[in-house]
Amino acid sequence: MALTATGVAGAVAGCLGEEDGPAADGETVDELPTPVQGDPDSDVTVAVYEDFSCPGCQTYKLSVYPEIKTEFIESDRIRYEHHDLPVVNETWSYQIPSAARAVQDTEDDEAFFAFAEAIYPYQDEYSFDTVESVAEEVGADGDAIRDAAEDLTYLPVIEASSDAGQDRGVSSTPTVVVNDELLTPQQGEDFYQEIASTIESAE
Incomplete structure (x- = not known):
């Protein structure tokens, strides 16, 4: 089951799911701040819920996010937050965000967002070698990031993010929440324009 929408460069297909996730191997990190871009004190918060294995999230990240970044993040018009919401229930739905959180x-947050943007193009061919190389590209320790992905070191952080999202009423990815307004891709609609209009109305 999927929600679809026409984005800047094509359709943004949403993902739904309710399966249980995997278990971590070894010691874990239980808490980590929400990754933030833009103005952390902005009156407009844009919280985005993603699953790194969701094709719609890949389309969002590569087609919609760059415009949001240019128009709203780099100009400090919004507080932009990333939240994990694994719904596909594939291995990489947990291992990639564990790597990103590592x-x-x-x-720092800047490196997190750089890693997230750089890893999405490999969605159809995720591997631990790719995790390691992309981590090194953004200035991180490739071996350490690979270990975090393999061992699911940040699984509690990912699960807490997912639980909070579900408590907020988020049930699919990608979901964009502008302050308290939930937006999901809809067929025949331009998702970026919907997000931009909602942001501008909230300013």
Whole structure:
């Protein structure tokens, strides 16, 4: 079951799911701040819920996010947040965000977002080698990030993010929440324009 929408460069297909996730191997990190871009004190918060294995999230990240980044993030018009919401229930739905959170934890939020944007093009061919190389591209320790992905070191952080999203009423990815207004891709609609209009109305 999927929601679809016409985005800047084609359809943004949403993902739905309710399966249980995997178990971590070894010690875990239980808490980590929400990754943030833009103005952390902005009156407009754009919270985006993603699954790194969701094709619609890949389309969002590669087609919609760059415009949001240019128009609203780089100009500090919004507080932009990333939230994990694994719904596809594939291995990479948990291992990729664990790697991304490891980049955040060992580097910073800027490196986290750089890693997230750089890893999505490999969605159809995710591998631990790719995780390691992309981590190194953004300045992180490739071996350490690979270990975090393999061991699901940040699984509690991912699960807490998912639980909070579901408590907020988020049930599919990608979902964009502008302050308290939930937006999901709809067939025949331009998702970027919908997000942009909602942001501008909230300013």
